[in-house]
């Protein structure tokens with residue numbers, strides 16, 4: 001029985017496969033922790049709001065908000081505007097994808113933007129009525145935080161009230177986020193002289209993400225993301241390789257402006273931009289909380305980083321080693337000692353998650369030499385979802401280099417189940433007698449671990 005049952009008598013859980021649910025929840029936990037208190041800017045085009053899946057997207061955005069993610073939504077209204085212009089027979093041409101916004105068109109832009117904004121506000125404020133989250137209150141705040149300037153004349157055509165971003169009141173957005181609001185912004189900007197400008201929502205989202213130093217920019221399109229020449233979804237791209245796809249004219253027109261916005265955001269310092277489908281129920285959650293994702297991630301080259309561990313990594317390391325200690329693959333480590341010895345650890349971090357760890361413990365065996373001559377490699381673990389990607393070997397190489405830099409001449413490892421992996425990585429079998437004395441005295445003969453050595457050239 002879940003805790004909410006007392007309050008939510010009308011919520012009946014579906015006849016779910018609870019085994020799957022538990023597995024999924026465990027797998028999502030590190031992502032839940034990694035995303036908490038992060039800032040995500042979500043751009044939603046007008047066409048996304050007309051799709052049947054929009055209520056699921058809004059539900060999932062509310063869910064992110066309840067998981068302490070700071071959310072800014074920037075919405076467009078092109079599809080709604082198109083209808084309004086057609087109703088009044090207003091012709092407003094596009095120049096290089098930008099609308100020529102005369103005064104009559106601008107009135108319709110304001111109408112369409114207000115309509116979309118109030119629809120979004122209503123959906124977000126509904127309290128997620130049909131779900132178990134109906135009592136979760138989502139506070140929505142809209143604000144006039146964008147100062148704009150005219151886009152000017154392009155190809156000899158004056159775009160009139162079409163504008164570009166001049167300045168963003170970051171402080172105002174931050175204070176709304178700090179008080180727990182979902183910030184909802186239309187792509188309208190105001191000039192100090194009192195004009196209102198029509199802005200491209202994808203461009204606004206990029207500018208806002210950069211000015212807030214957001215952690216992610218998230219964009220929705222009709223397709224599942226960016227596809228290659230053969231139509232296969234590309235999971236991860238650097239800005240340079242995404243730009244190459246644009247040069248090669250590989251991208252579908254629906255994705256092109258979002259890809260450009262994502263590239264600009266990442267080049268401008270936003271660590272990650274995601275493009276996914278607005279038609280696909282659950283794409284947002286799958287992209288953010290699963291290993292495989294659902295769409296395309298654009299990020300600078302280093303999706304993964306090898307670095308020294310810090311105190312902040314202790315709980316992630318414990319989470320990784322605990323099941324292996326229970327299985328007897330690793331010897332159980334005292335948690336306080338582990339925290340005190342965190343400097344011995346090196347980790348691989350990916351998208352804010354620790355996915356591989358290894359430790360190097362130095363031993364001084366030659367008193368004539370005033371530095372450690374022997375090093376123990378311990379706790380080398382790659383998260384089960386990320387194995388066989390050469391990460392173990394890369395980590396081993398990194399800590400062997402560290403050891404050499406410290407003057408260590410030889411490393412050893414004690415292992416019951418992974419001897420062959422170490423042998424394939426240059427280790428050979430030795431004896432307990434070759435271990436440092438303090439290690440020999442702790443050797444557990446019942447466990448009967450193999451002792452393997454590797455000289456460092």
Ligand SMILES: CC(C)(COP(=O)(O)OP(=O)(O)OC[C@H]1O[C@@H](n2cnc3c(N)ncnc32)[C@H](O)[C@@H]1OP(=O)(O)O)[C@@H](O)C(=O)NCCC(=O)NCCS
Pocket residue numbers: 324329330378379380381382383386387388389390391392393394413414415416417418419420421
């Ligand atoms: C050992 C371990 C760290 C390797 O991580 P990894 O990131 O998958 O490493 P690599 O990609 O460099 O190596 C993968 C290769 O090692 C092999 N391998 C993995 N575990 C092995 C084992 N116990 N014995 C023999 N080979 C093993 C894989 O089959 C794969 O071989 P392949 O490329 O021929 O298919 C990982 O399997 C792990 O975390 N194991 C559980 C913890 C453990 O045993 N740690 C050692 C404690 S002393």
